[in-house]
Amino acid sequence: MSWADLPCDPRVARELSACLRSNRLSPSLLLCGPPGTGKRAVAVAVAQALLCLGTEPPCGNCKHCRRVASGQHPDFKVWEADGREVRVEQARALRAATRLRPFEGRVQVHLVPEAERMNEEASNALLRTLEEPSPHAVLILLTIAPSLLLPTIRSRCQSFRFRPLPARMVQERLEKDGGVPAEEARWRARLARGSLARARSLPADEIELAHDVARTLESMLEQRIRGRLAASIVDAAERWSSETPAERPLERLLEVCRDALLAHHGAPVDSLLYPELGPRLGRMAGRLAGTLPAGIQRLEAALGDLRRPMKGNLLIEESLSTLMHRP
Numbered sequence: 623m624s625w626a627d628l629p630c631d632p633r634v635a636r637e638l639s640a641c642l643r644s645n646r647l648s649p650s651l652l653l654c655g656p657p658g659t660g661k662r663a664v665a666v667a668v669a670q671a672l673l674c675l676g677t678e679p680p681c682g683n684c685k686h687c688r689r690v691a692s693g694q695h696p697d698f699k700v701w702e703a704d705g706r707e708v709r710v711e712q713a714r715a716l717r718a719a720t721r722l723r724p725f726e727g728r729v730q731v732h733l734v735p736e737a738e739r740m741n742e743e744a745s746n747a748l749l750r751t752l753e754e755p756s757p758h759a760v761l762i763l764l765t766i767a768p769s770l771l772l773p774t775i776r777s778r779c780q781s782f783r784f785r786p787l788p789a790r791m792v793q794e795r796l797e798k799d800g801g802v803p804a805e806e807a808r809w810r811a812r813l814a815r816g817s818l819a820r821a822r823s824l825p826a827d828e829i830e831l832a833h834d835v836a837r838t839l840e841s842m843l844e845q846r847i848r849g850r851l852a853a854s855i856v857d858a859a860e861r862w863s864s865e866t867p868a869e870r871p872l873e874r875l876l877e878v879c880r881d882a883l884l885a886h887h888g889a890p891v892d893s894l895l896y897p898e899l900g901p902r903l904g905r906m907a908g909r910l911a912g913t914l915p916a917g918i919q920r921l922e923a924a925l926g927d928l929r930r931p932m933k934g935n936l937l938i939e940e941s942l943s944t945l946m947h948r949p
């Protein structure tokens with residue numbers, strides 16, 4: 623196994639492997655980044671590197687590496703959130719565990735995959751663990767929202783920031799690990815916004831939906847000439863609002879409109895999200911007579927409104943947390 627094979631920002635993989643090789647790894651690590659950017663895969667690789675008995679850790683093949691990968695190693699413990707929260711009892715149990723000697727390895731590795739879910743008591747208990755680090759425990763916190771962690775927790779950890787994955791890397795992983803056909807892997811990678819998890823979870827007909835959006839817009843332009851625009855708008859809205867969630871057709875519509883605007887202004891085809899639609903979209907933008915920028919703004923606002931109720935609790939948590947945490 624090599625660090626270069628990990629599905630993550632290659633810069634982070636290089637930094638981490640250099641720290642491990644030179645023994646400069648802090649006993650408290652914080653891996654931050656959007657979902658699907660490889661934080662968990664990297665945390666597992668760090669645990670393997672620390673517990674591996676091969677000549678070039680992590681070898682990926684020894685008994686220890688294999689047991690870490692399958693979650694069966696006694697010195698590798700994952701503290702999943704219990705429902706919505708990481709509870710104080712879990713944080714206290716983690717603290718107690720770090721006081722014990724490792725079972726087999728020279729260290730124990732404790733992983734908290736959703737550190738932003740620690741409640742206040744749990745955060746304080748964890749902070750005490752960080753303030754008095756055990757010589758034989760390494761703690762790895764993962765988070766999509768570092769601003770939700772206590773600043774004192776953040777400052778005591780060595781932080782690594784994961785950027786969205788390049789589309790080419792997402793495509794390669796889909797083809798190599800997931801057996802996804804090349805053409806499908808290409809569009810999934812393009813629409814994934816740097817997240818392997820999103821690339822995998824996109825519905826199979828997502829690209830077809832974008833093509834349907836483009837065809838429908840073209841047909842609406844024809845209907846506009848014939849004075850039947852209102853009816854065709856009602857038809858399309860009815861058809862697309864039967865989609866669940868309604869975000870999907872709106873997102874595709876926004877992407878197609880952005881591509882149209884870019885194509886109209888002569889952007890290179892390979893910079894478009896839907897290069898195969900490029901010339902058609904460019905012509906369409908010409909016929910939209912200046913309404914495209916305002917339409918794009920309206921779509922962005924509509925998507926914002928749609929997403930708000932779903933992500934409401936996270937937004938509220940983040941705002942309140944900013945308000946309540948002392949700097």
Ligand SMILES: [Zn+2]
Pocket residue numbers: 670673674675676679680681682683684685686687688
């Ligand atoms: Zn190994």
